[in-house]
Amino acid sequence: MIKKILVASDGSKHAFRAAEKALEMTKQLGEGVSVTLCHIVSKPISRGELIHSKFDVKSLLENEAHQALIRIELLFRNENVPFNLHVAMGEAAEEIIQKANMENYDLVIVGSRGLNKLKELVIGSVSREVAHGAWCPVMIVK
Ligand SMILES: Nc1ncnc2c1ncn2[C@@H]1O[C@H](COP(=O)(O)OP(=O)(O)OP(=O)(O)O)[C@@H](O)[C@H]1O
Numbered sequence: 001m002i003k004k005i006l007v008a009s010d011g012s013k014h015a016f017r018a019a020e021k022a023l024e025m026t027k028q029l030g031e032g033v034s035v036t037l038c039h040i041v042s043k044p045i046s047r048g049e050l051i052h053s054k055f056d057v058k059s060l061l062e063n064e065a066h067q068a069l070i071r072i073e074l075l076f077r078n079e080n081v082p083f084n085l086h087v088a089m090g091e092a093a094e095e096i097i098q099k100a101n102m103e104n105y106d107l108v109i110v111g112s113r114g115l116n117k118l119k120e121l122v123i124g125s126v127s128r129e130v131a132h133g134a135w136c137p138v139m140i141v142k
Protein backbone atom coordinates (compact mmCIF):
# COMPACT_ATOMS: atom_id res chain seq x y z
CA MET A 1 0.00 0.00 0.00
CA ILE A 2 1.49 3.38 -0.97
CA LYS A 3 1.11 5.90 1.84
CA LYS A 4 4.26 8.02 1.66
CA ILE A 5 5.71 9.39 -1.57
CA LEU A 6 9.00 11.27 -1.85
CA VAL A 7 9.48 13.44 -4.94
CA ALA A 8 12.96 14.82 -5.61
CA SER A 9 13.53 17.93 -7.71
CA ASP A 10 16.63 19.73 -8.92
CA GLY A 11 14.46 22.27 -10.74
CA SER A 12 14.81 20.54 -14.13
CA LYS A 13 12.02 19.84 -16.60
CA HIS A 14 12.54 16.12 -15.97
CA ALA A 15 11.94 16.59 -12.25
CA PHE A 16 8.80 18.60 -13.09
CA ARG A 17 7.50 15.66 -15.09
CA ALA A 18 8.27 13.41 -12.13
CA ALA A 19 6.21 15.72 -9.94
CA GLU A 20 3.32 15.67 -12.43
CA LYS A 21 3.34 11.87 -12.19
CA ALA A 22 3.42 12.09 -8.39
CA LEU A 23 0.43 14.43 -8.43
CA GLU A 24 -1.53 12.12 -10.72
CA MET A 25 -0.80 9.11 -8.50
CA THR A 26 -1.60 11.00 -5.30
CA LYS A 27 -4.99 11.99 -6.69
CA GLN A 28 -5.70 8.43 -7.78
CA LEU A 29 -4.66 6.95 -4.43
CA GLY A 30 -6.89 9.42 -2.57
CA GLU A 31 -6.81 10.45 1.07
CA GLY A 32 -4.22 8.97 3.37
CA VAL A 33 -1.32 9.50 0.99
CA SER A 34 1.28 12.05 1.95
CA VAL A 35 3.70 13.62 -0.52
CA THR A 36 7.02 15.22 0.32
CA LEU A 37 8.77 17.43 -2.21
CA CYS A 38 12.48 17.54 -1.59
CA HIS A 39 15.48 19.43 -2.87
CA ILE A 40 19.09 18.86 -1.90
CA VAL A 41 21.46 21.79 -2.12
CA SER A 42 24.61 20.21 -3.48
CA LYS A 43 26.78 23.12 -4.46
CA PRO A 44 28.89 24.71 -1.75
CA ILE A 45 27.85 28.13 -0.53
CA SER A 46 30.38 30.76 -1.61
CA ARG A 47 32.00 33.30 0.72
CA GLY A 48 30.27 36.08 -1.20
CA GLU A 49 26.84 34.52 -0.75
CA LEU A 50 27.48 34.00 2.95
CA ILE A 51 28.52 37.59 3.53
CA HIS A 52 25.68 38.93 1.37
CA SER A 53 23.16 36.93 3.43
CA LYS A 54 24.75 38.07 6.70
CA PHE A 55 25.61 34.41 7.40
CA ASP A 56 21.97 33.37 7.30
CA VAL A 57 22.57 29.86 5.91
CA LYS A 58 18.98 28.81 6.54
CA SER A 59 17.62 31.54 4.25
CA LEU A 60 20.22 30.74 1.60
CA LEU A 61 19.12 27.10 1.57
CA GLU A 62 15.45 28.05 1.53
CA ASN A 63 15.98 30.43 -1.41
CA GLU A 64 17.80 27.82 -3.40
CA ALA A 65 15.17 25.18 -2.67
CA HIS A 66 12.41 27.64 -3.51
CA GLN A 67 13.87 28.07 -7.01
CA ALA A 68 14.02 24.31 -7.53
CA LEU A 69 10.54 23.63 -6.18
CA ILE A 70 8.37 26.67 -6.89
CA ARG A 71 6.78 25.41 -10.12
CA ILE A 72 6.01 22.07 -8.49
CA GLU A 73 4.59 23.72 -5.38
CA LEU A 74 2.28 25.79 -7.61
CA LEU A 75 1.22 22.68 -9.50
CA PHE A 76 0.19 20.95 -6.26
CA ARG A 77 -1.46 24.09 -4.84
CA ASN A 78 -3.52 24.60 -8.01
CA GLU A 79 -4.90 21.09 -7.57
CA ASN A 80 -5.42 21.54 -3.82
CA VAL A 81 -3.16 18.61 -3.01
CA PRO A 82 -1.27 19.10 0.28
CA PHE A 83 2.46 18.42 0.47
CA ASN A 84 5.44 18.62 2.82
CA LEU A 85 8.73 20.24 1.94
CA HIS A 86 12.17 18.92 2.76
CA VAL A 87 15.43 20.73 2.10
CA ALA A 88 18.85 19.43 2.99
CA MET A 89 22.44 20.11 2.14
CA GLY A 90 24.82 17.47 0.88
CA GLU A 91 25.23 14.90 -1.84
CA ALA A 92 21.84 14.58 -3.58
CA ALA A 93 21.55 10.81 -3.98
CA GLU A 94 22.88 10.12 -0.49
CA GLU A 95 20.43 12.53 1.15
CA ILE A 96 17.44 11.27 -0.85
CA ILE A 97 18.28 7.63 -0.06
CA GLN A 98 18.75 8.35 3.65
CA LYS A 99 15.46 10.21 3.89
CA ALA A 100 13.56 7.50 2.00
CA ASN A 101 15.03 4.64 4.03
CA MET A 102 15.06 6.21 7.48
CA GLU A 103 11.50 7.53 7.22
CA ASN A 104 10.00 4.47 5.56
CA TYR A 105 8.78 6.00 2.33
CA ASP A 106 6.80 3.64 0.09
CA LEU A 107 7.81 5.21 -3.22
CA VAL A 108 10.46 7.63 -4.46
CA ILE A 109 9.83 9.48 -7.73
CA VAL A 110 12.69 11.14 -9.64
CA GLY A 111 13.25 12.34 -13.19
CA SER A 112 15.38 10.25 -15.52
CA ARG A 113 17.73 13.20 -16.09
CA GLY A 114 18.38 16.48 -14.38
CA LEU A 115 20.10 19.77 -15.02
CA ASN A 116 23.23 18.33 -16.60
CA LYS A 117 23.12 19.10 -20.33
CA LEU A 118 25.13 16.05 -21.45
CA LYS A 119 22.71 13.81 -23.28
CA GLU A 120 24.68 10.57 -23.78
CA LEU A 121 23.37 8.84 -20.69
CA VAL A 122 19.81 7.57 -20.47
CA ILE A 123 19.61 8.22 -16.75
CA GLY A 124 21.59 10.57 -14.54
CA SER A 125 23.78 9.59 -11.61
CA VAL A 126 21.28 10.69 -8.96
CA SER A 127 18.40 8.65 -10.40
CA ARG A 128 20.71 5.66 -10.83
CA GLU A 129 22.07 5.83 -7.29
CA VAL A 130 18.63 6.33 -5.76
CA ALA A 131 17.34 3.30 -7.70
CA HIS A 132 20.21 1.27 -6.25
CA GLY A 133 20.13 2.57 -2.70
CA ALA A 134 16.48 3.04 -1.78
CA TRP A 135 14.78 0.12 -0.07
CA CYS A 136 11.39 1.00 -1.53
CA PRO A 137 10.31 1.07 -5.19
CA VAL A 138 11.71 3.95 -7.24
CA MET A 139 9.91 5.44 -10.22
CA ILE A 140 12.17 7.08 -12.79
CA VAL A 141 10.06 9.35 -15.00
CA LYS A 142 11.16 9.99 -18.60
N1 LIG B 1 19.93 18.25 -5.93
C1 LIG B 1 18.86 17.48 -6.14
N2 LIG B 1 17.83 17.52 -5.26
C2 LIG B 1 16.73 16.78 -5.45
N3 LIG B 1 16.58 15.94 -6.49
C3 LIG B 1 17.57 15.83 -7.39
C4 LIG B 1 18.76 16.60 -7.26
N4 LIG B 1 19.57 16.29 -8.30
C5 LIG B 1 18.91 15.38 -9.05
N5 LIG B 1 17.70 15.11 -8.50
C6 LIG B 1 16.68 14.17 -9.01
O1 LIG B 1 17.31 13.21 -9.84
C7 LIG B 1 16.79 13.30 -11.18
C8 LIG B 1 17.91 12.99 -12.15
O2 LIG B 1 18.92 13.96 -12.06
P1 LIG B 1 20.46 13.59 -12.21
O3 LIG B 1 21.22 14.60 -11.42
O4 LIG B 1 20.64 12.14 -11.91
O5 LIG B 1 20.71 13.78 -13.79
P2 LIG B 1 21.66 14.80 -14.56
O6 LIG B 1 21.73 16.11 -13.83
O7 LIG B 1 21.15 14.83 -15.97
O8 LIG B 1 23.06 14.06 -14.55
P3 LIG B 1 24.28 14.11 -13.48
O9 LIG B 1 23.88 15.01 -12.34
O10 LIG B 1 24.48 12.69 -13.08
O11 LIG B 1 25.42 14.65 -14.23
C9 LIG B 1 16.19 14.71 -11.28
O12 LIG B 1 15.18 14.80 -12.28
C10 LIG B 1 15.62 14.88 -9.87
O13 LIG B 1 14.40 14.15 -9.76
Ligand SMILES: [Mg+2]
Nearest residue numbers: 114115116124
Ligand atom coordinates in the same frame (compact mmCIF):
# COMPACT_ATOMS: atom_id res chain seq x y z
MG1 LIG C 1 22.34 16.29 -11.81
